[in-house]
Amino acid sequence: MHSSRLKITAATRAGSPRVASEDRVRTAPGLIVVVDGVTTVADGAEALGGTYADTLGEEVIALAGDPDTDLRTALAEAIGRTAKALNLALPTVPGSSAQATVTVARVRGTTFEAAAIGDSPVAAISHDSSVRVLTDDRLAALVGNRPARLEQWERLRSGVGRIGDQRHRELMQEIMRGLSDAVNVPGGYWIAGADPQAGLNAVVASWPLEELSDILIATDGTSVAVDKYGLLTWPQIADLCRTEGPDAVLDLVDEADASDPFGHRWPRAKPGDDKTLVHVLVAP
DSSP, X not given: OOGXXXXXXEEEEOSBTTBOOOEEEEEETTEEEEEEEOOOOSTTOOOOXXXXXXXXXXXXXXXXXXXXXXXHHHHHHHHHHHHHHTTOOSSOOTTTSOOEEEEEEEEETTEEEEEEESSOOEEEEETTSOEEEEOOOHHHHHHTTOHHHHHHHHHHHHTSOOTTSXXXXXXXXXXXXXXXXXXXXXXXXXXXXXXXXXXXXXEEEEEEGGGEEEEEEEOHHHHHHHHTSOXXXXXXXHHHHXXXXXXXXXXXXXXXXXXXXXXXXXXXXXXXOOXXXXXXXXXX
């Protein structure tokens, strides 16, 4: 693997000063893993996202480092090992079980390849600034038009409600309960939890490494800068990473979060989410 061609920088921070981040980044030569532990929303549920993310990240690094191992296979095996290590049992329960989104990317020969479960996208930027994005939008497609989500977003847009109020929390739990029959099944959505089959259902993409100038991997707390807030494009994020580093991008997203604490401008689940950004500079 031509890992010497890659210069990797990363930044990560918690979405709230009161709660530890559940995002994790792990790297090895030519290999990057980004895990976003899912925050539990059920009343009384133990916060397991960070613990799960720690274990899964290490397992993926150990398995995906072998270029002969398919990324989906590596993810499936890593999920199985994590479930065993943490004594997790099926089924995965949205909002209650230990879960995470996970994205793994690596150089394999002359190719850069990636696999993702959940909403941590990979943006591959070509020398002409064109962008190809790998993203897993299966959960967003399932949730987007559900009555509970529509009510939640309308309350925020109208100013009637605010992020974190009683009705907002009730609607979040209702959304999670409504997903119980759709998690880790064909036609539903997939998330890393207790079921290794999720790994085999990751979305995948690959690009010739020689065509790329920059690669970005972000958790959804950062990708909102592009797909929700409209603050920056992916090439602009890459430029900022080159000149000031990934932390400068996270600063901008933090400022946007703080400017809209109640979610009236940008309806969302939390005032601020954990943020991670990995920038890969591809040397000529």
